[in-house]
Amino acid sequence: MFSYCADPDTLSGLTWLSCYLTTGKHMQFYLSFGTVLLLLAITAPSALLFGFFGAASARSRIWPVAWFGKGYIAIVRGVPDIAFFLFFVIALDQGFEWVRHQVLCPDWDQPIRQGNDFIVCAQAKLPRGNTAQWVHEVYGFFLAVLTFSIVFGAFAANVLFGAMRAVPHAQIETAEAYGMSRRQTFWRILVPQMWVYALPGLSNLWMVLVKATPLLFLLGIEDIVYWARSLGGTANPRFTEYPHGDWRMWYFLALLIFYLGFTRISEIYLERLMLKLTRGQATSGGEAQRKVTA
Amino acid sequence: MKKIILSTAALAISASMAMAQDVVRLGTEGAYPPWNFINDSGEVDGFERELGDELCKRAELNCQWVTNDWDSIIPNLVSGNYDVIIAGMSITDERDEVIDFTQNYTPPDPSAYLAMSEDVDLEGGVIAAQAGTIQAGYVAESGATLVEFATPEETIAAVRNGEADAVLADKSFLTPVADEDADLMIVGPDVALGGGVGLGVRESDPELKATLDAAIQSMKDDGSLNAMIEKWDVASTF
Numbered sequence: 001m002f003s004y005c006a007d008p009d010t011l012s013g014l015t016w017l018s019c020y021l022t023t024g025k026h027m028q029f030y031l032s033f034g035t036v037l038l039l040l041a042i043t044a045p046s047a048l049l050f051g052f053f054g055a056a057s058a059r060s061r062i063w064p065v066a067w068f069g070k071g072y073i074a075i076v077r078g079v080p081d082i083a084f085f086l087f088f089v090i091a092l093d094q095g096f097e098w099v100r101h102q103v104l105c106p107d108w109d110q111p112i113r114q115g116n117d118f119i120v121c122a123q124a125k126l127p128r129g130n131t132a133q134w135v136h137e138v139y140g141f142f143l144a145v146l147t148f149s150i151v152f153g154a155f156a157a158n159v160l161f162g163a164m165r166a167v168p169h170a171q172i173e174t175a176e177a178y179g180m181s182r183r184q185t186f187w188r189i190l191v192p193q194m195w196v197y198a199l200p201g202l203s204n205l206w207m208v209l210v211k212a213t214p215l216l217f218l219l220g221i222e223d224i225v226y227w228a229r230s231l232g233g234t235a236n237p238r239f240t241e242y243p244h245g246d247w248r249m250w251y252f253l254a255l256l257i258f259y260l261g262f263t264r265i266s267e268i269y270l271e272r273l274m275l276k277l278t279r280g281q282a283t284s285g286g287e288a289q290r291k292v293t294a
Numbered sequence: 295m296k297k298i299i300l301s302t303a304a305l306a307i308s309a310s311m312a313m314a315q316d317v318v319r320l321g322t323e324g325a326y327p328p329w330n331f332i333n334d335s336g337e338v339d340g341f342e343r344e345l346g347d348e349l350c351k352r353a354e355l356n357c358q359w360v361t362n363d364w365d366s367i368i369p370n371l372v373s374g375n376y377d378v379i380i381a382g383m384s385i386t387d388e389r390d391e392v393i394d395f396t397q398n399y400t401p402p403d404p405s406a407y408l409a410m411s412e413d414v415d416l417e418g419g420v421i422a423a424q425a426g427t428i429q430a431g432y433v434a435e436s437g438a439t440l441v442e443f444a445t446p447e448e449t450i451a452a453v454r455n456g457e458a459d460a461v462l463a464d465k466s467f468l469t470p471v472a473d474e475d476a477d478l479m480i481v482g483p484d485v486a487l488g489g490g491v492g493l494g495v496r497e498s499d500p501e502l503k504a505t506l507d508a509a510i511q512s513m514k515d516d517g518s519l520n521a522m523i524e525k526w527d528v529a530s531t532f
Contacts, residue, residue, distance in 0.1 A: 246447075
């Protein structure tokens with residue numbers, strides 16, 4: 001990075017540190033913070049969407065839809081995360097490739113499953129074998145987002161399902177008395193009011209999601225914990241220009257500060273959101289707000 | 295006419311299959327120096343990086359490096375996320391049932407114990423090993439208490455902080471560690487495990503296996519493989 005970094009053996013103190021902290025490997029470490037934040041930024045809303053559909057279908061009066069919603073919530077919540085991330089992603093990837101294979105290569109005469117191997121024609125491979133590494137990485141990232149969304153969506157669905165039932169029944173009855181249809185009651189009365197009941201549960205989920213990102217490396221995505229482990233591990237002078245002992249503690253300390261800071265920021269924003277959602281609600285919080293303004 | 299269309303289609307398919315063979319993705323762990331590790335600039339480096347690049351040059355393949363967690367390195371190979379495992383993986387019968395191995399590129403080599411003192415109990419003590427390795431299998435059968443860790447680094451740390459009495463791993467991995475740290479030493483007799491280290495390929499990929507076999511053979515024949523093994527000090531030579 002800096003011109004004086006050409007020969008690290010001669011450096012000491014802060015100059016050594018400045019060179020050490022700007023190696024290509026460290027740059028990838030810093031970049032991985034971006035990866036994690038991007039993952040969170042995409043996953044959180046999509047998980048919420050999965051959760052909303054899960055909860056809405058679990059409440060449905062059409063029984064196949066209700067079964068589907070309830071089954072989704074029960075199964076995904078019951079399977080351990082690590083099993084989900086180890087096997088589900090591979091299954092998901094194979095599922096996509098299988099569908100593409102059926103569409104793109106109808107003439108294929110060999111079995112797709114050959115012993116342990118999963119073989120589809122070259123056109124069906126996702127991403128195609130010849131594409132650049134970054135395409136593979138984007139695809140891996142997409143699979144990660146999808147998996148996280150499905151897993152956290154199930155938990156969110158359960159939270160929202162509970163929140164929908166927590167909306168005071170009098171509100172629904174009143175809506176019906178005004179002649180609103182079931183659909184209108186749902187969108188105009190139930191959904192706007194449920195968030196205040198859902199937020200404590202959803203904010204919990206958000207915190208868990210923030211800390212679940214190390215599971216990313218199971219999907220081949222190099223996240224901050226992976227790099228911290230790799231950078232902090234003993235660096236033998238035979239294999240690096242910047243040898244050091246077992247520094248994992250310091251790297252994990254940096255991660256700890258990052259996570260704590262991130263948690264604090266999240267808390268501040270969630271608190272503000274809670275204040276906003278409480279306004280005019282038939283809850284004790286809403287009542288307290290009303291008295292202050294009255 | 296129909297025949298022409300069919301044969302062009304067949305040609306197109308075989309051509310695209312040949313195209314697909316052009317890029318071969320090599321999967322490694324990146325945490326096992328001197329075999330494979332991530333260097334200062336964040337790239338895969340080590341004995342296997344140099345070996346893999348040379349093999350690809352000889353076999354005229356266009357190779358790409360990918361890192362993957364050790365635990366899921368075989369499932370990701372069989373599901374086609376990369377085409378070759380090049381991660382210091384010893385050839386064992388157990389693994390051979392799931393994937394295929396090329397001929398070995400290092401001879402069967404000793405594993406060794408690393409400990410804080412000479413007089414540890416290797417038979418009945420607590421021995422650390424990386425999960426899913428031949429060493430872990432050996433410790434489990436030896437009667438000692440096995441503690442497994444996901445990465446090689448953690449096995450060494452376990453010995454340093456007293457969680458384990460010793461660690462069993464490839465001698466080539468432990469020797470540089472022992473050289474650097476005055477507290478740690480190689481103890482006890484070496485243990486011979488496995489059938490050498492080979493490249494892992496899918497069982498349904500015999501062509502790639504043959505290509506890589508030929509490339510390894512040519513490196514064995516002209517002595518360049520031995521030179522590379524000596525340069526990185528990973529194993530004994532052929």
